[in-house]
Amino acid sequence: MKYGRFEQQGRVFFGIVEGDAVQELEGSIFDSYSKTTKRHALADLKILTPCMPYNFYCAGLNYLAHFEWASKRKGIERKPPTKADIGYRSPNALCATGETIIIPADSPGPVQYEGELVAVIGRKAKKLSEADALSCVLGYTLGNDLSERGWQASDRTLWRGKNCDTFKPMGPFIVPGLDPMNLTISVRMNGEQVSEYSTSKMLFSAQHYISQISQYMTLWPGDVVWLGTDNPTLPDLKGGDVCEIIQQDIGVLSNPVIRAKE
Amino acid sequence: MKYGRFEQQGRVFFGIVEGDAVQELEGSIFDSYSKTTKRHALADLKILTPCMPYNFYCAGLNYLAHFEWASKRKGIERKPPTKADIGYRSPNALCATGETIIIPADSPGPVQYEGELVAVIGRKAKKLSEADALSCVLGYTLGNDLSERGWQASDRTLWRGKNCDTFKPMGPFIVPGLDPMNLTISVRMNGEQVSEYSTSKMLFSAQHYISQISQYMTLWPGDVVWLGTDNPTLPDLKGGDVCEIIQQDIGVLSNPVIRAKE
Numbered sequence: 128m129k130y131g132r133f134e135q136q137g138r139v140f141f142g143i144v145e146g147d148a149v150q151e152l153e154g155s156i157f158d159s160y161s162k163t164t165k166r167h168a169l170a171d172l173k174i175l176t177p178c179m180p181y182n183f184y185c186a187g188l189n190y191l192a193h194f195e196w197a198s199k200r201k202g203i204e205r206k207p208p209t210k211a212d213i214g215y216r217s218p219n220a221l222c223a224t225g226e227t228i229i230i231p232a233d234s235p236g237p238v239q240y241e242g243e244l245v246a247v248i249g250r251k252a253k254k255l256s257e258a259d260a261l262s263c264v265l266g267y268t269l270g271n272d273l274s275e276r277g278w279q280a281s282d283r284t285l286w287r288g289k290n291c292d293t294f295k296p297m298g299p300f301i302v303p304g305l306d307p308m309n310l311t312i313s314v315r316m317n318g319e320q321v322s323e324y325s326t327s328k329m330l331f332s333a334q335h336y337i338s339q340i341s342q343y344m345t346l347w348p349g350d351v352v353w354l355g356t357d358n359p360t361l362p363d364l365k366g367g368d369v370c371e372i373i374q375q376d377i378g379v380l381s382n383p384v385i386r387a388k389e
Numbered sequence: 390m391k392y393g394r395f396e397q398q399g400r401v402f403f404g405i406v407e408g409d410a411v412q413e414l415e416g417s418i419f420d421s422y423s424k425t426t427k428r429h430a431l432a433d434l435k436i437l438t439p440c441m442p443y444n445f446y447c448a449g450l451n452y453l454a455h456f457e458w459a460s461k462r463k464g465i466e467r468k469p470p471t472k473a474d475i476g477y478r479s480p481n482a483l484c485a486t487g488e489t490i491i492i493p494a495d496s497p498g499p500v501q502y503e504g505e506l507v508a509v510i511g512r513k514a515k516k517l518s519e520a521d522a523l524s525c526v527l528g529y530t531l532g533n534d535l536s537e538r539g540w541q542a543s544d545r546t547l548w549r550g551k552n553c554d555t556f557k558p559m560g561p562f563i564v565p566g567l568d569p570m571n572l573t574i575s576v577r578m579n580g581e582q583v584s585e586y587s588t589s590k591m592l593f594s595a596q597h598y599i600s601q602i603s604q605y606m607t608l609w610p611g612d613v614v615w616l617g618t619d620n621p622t623l624p625d626l627k628g629g630d631v632c633e634i635i636q637q638d639i640g641v642l643s644n645p646v647i648r649a650k651e
Contacts, residue, residue, distance in 0.1 A: 179443070181441070181443065181479075181480045181481070182479045182480060182481050183479075184479075187545070187546070208545055210544070210545070212544045212545040212546045212548055212549075213546065213548045214546045214548070215477045215479055215546075215548075215552075217443075217444045217445075217446075217477055217606070218443045218444060219443070219444050219606045219607050219608075219609065219612075220606070231604075231605060253554075282472070282474045283449070283470055283472070283474040284449070284474045284475065284476045284477075286474055286475045286476070286477075286602070286605070286606075287474075287605050290477075290605075290606060291605045291606065292515075292605065292606055292607050340548070342493075343493060343548070343549050343552075343553040343554065344479070344481045344482070344548075344552060344553065344554055345481050345554050346481075347481065350481075
């Protein structure tokens with residue numbers, strides 16, 4: 128089962144993806160829906176981000192190899208996080224598969240990808256135990272946590288470093304029933320694989336993060352929890368590149384890159 | 390003119406507040422609306438947060454007296470911010486005037502108020518000059534940027550320190566046409582004034598923040614920009630308190646406080 132959100136001639140709807148076809152749904156996958164008899168060729172539809180979250184959670188440092196590489200790059204000695212302190216991103220930055228990542232003209236660079244697994248919340252939840260945490264998850268999608276490393280270092284917050292328009296590709300689809308702790312995520316740049324890692328290496332599990340968040344915050348349908356990335360995130364992105372985040376059940380989140388002229 | 394968002398028997402609508410009465414609107418103040426002939430007594434309606442933002446911006450340190458007091462409290466020497474690097478809060482934490490602020494049972498404390506002016510975005514905007522920045526603002530409301538200082542110090546991010554459920558009271562109404570750089574904001578605890586400051590003392594003006602954000606991020610109708618607080622934020626909040634943020638044109642954002650038992 129794969130859920131998606133689509134646009135056709137200005138009309139927005141959810142659908143179930145079956146191979147190259149989409150069965151249109153009436154209603155919302157985050158509330159209630161029924162299947163319609165309308166079927167579309169996937170190629171005839173614009174794929175949108177599969178949801179528009181109100182609360183956009185993101186685990187900043189959740190894999191050891193990425194943490195150690197990032198620390199070395201910054202020339203700092205530090206210990207890995209000892210607690211699942213969740214971070215935030217902002218919905219303005221979301222874009223769908225196929226949409227163009229725009230590097231701002233004044234970006235000092237480097238700009239780098241971070242391919243991530245994303246848990247999509249399906250029902251309102253609070254104070255979940257770790258054992259029960261995944262019960263509120265509708266399914267999983269992919270995210271690319273684009274990072275402007277120059278601004279990440281120079282600014283007091285992550286605003287431009289992480290949240291410029293188009294810096295958060297998410298999609299293509301939401302797949303229920305996966306084990307978030309046993310998936311292989313890979314990244315391709317211009318058709319060549321540049322990173323591959325297993326989600327089994329998370330420092331704090333999806334279950335732990337979701338349970339922790341829910342102790343203090345109500346989770347709402349459509350909220351997303353981005354679960355961090357592993358490995359160095361090289362090579363740097365430049366105009367003309369195509370960056371793809373891949374997981375075999377969810378599909379390919381593919382985005383071309385340009386650099387703005389002004 | 391004062392806009393508000395209201396609920397009556399499960400029905401949610403925008404309205405224009407005129408003294409003790411509310412004229413119901415059809416449509417959205419963030420899109421298009423028309424006046425209806427329905428009038429309600431304000432006392433018969435539940436006042437909601439005046440909007441539900443997708444992007445929730447918050448200036449962290451935007452007044453010198455608060456900055457110096459906070460630095461001293463933390464025992465650190467630091468220079469005031471030299472750039473308008475915007476921070477974020479999360480919509481789960483929003484609550485309306487009259488709703489109860491709930492301090493989590495395991496809060497180490499202290500928990501403190503921060504009374505703030507809030508700019509509410511009314512139209513989609515990008516790359517605004519500082520001179521033109523306020524053209525995208527629908528109006529102004531008030532916010533209480535509740536802060537759990539223990540968690541603010543102990544956590545790697547501001548998740549629990551700033552974003553627990555109910556930690557972001559906002560409202561009561563949105564007032565267009567105010568000069569955001571010349572307002573008096575005051576705070577009352579249990580009926581007694583504990584802080585008063587002028588927004589003229591912002592380190593970075595509302596115009597500057599909004600222009601800066603818009604260089605990299607599309608501003609969307611309903612987004613909010615909280616503009617920081619001045620002064621020490623004492624006394625600490627405790628169960629049984631009532632905390633009020635006041636500006637004479639916008640009104641009173643009033644919230645009782647309890648401490649959760651578990």
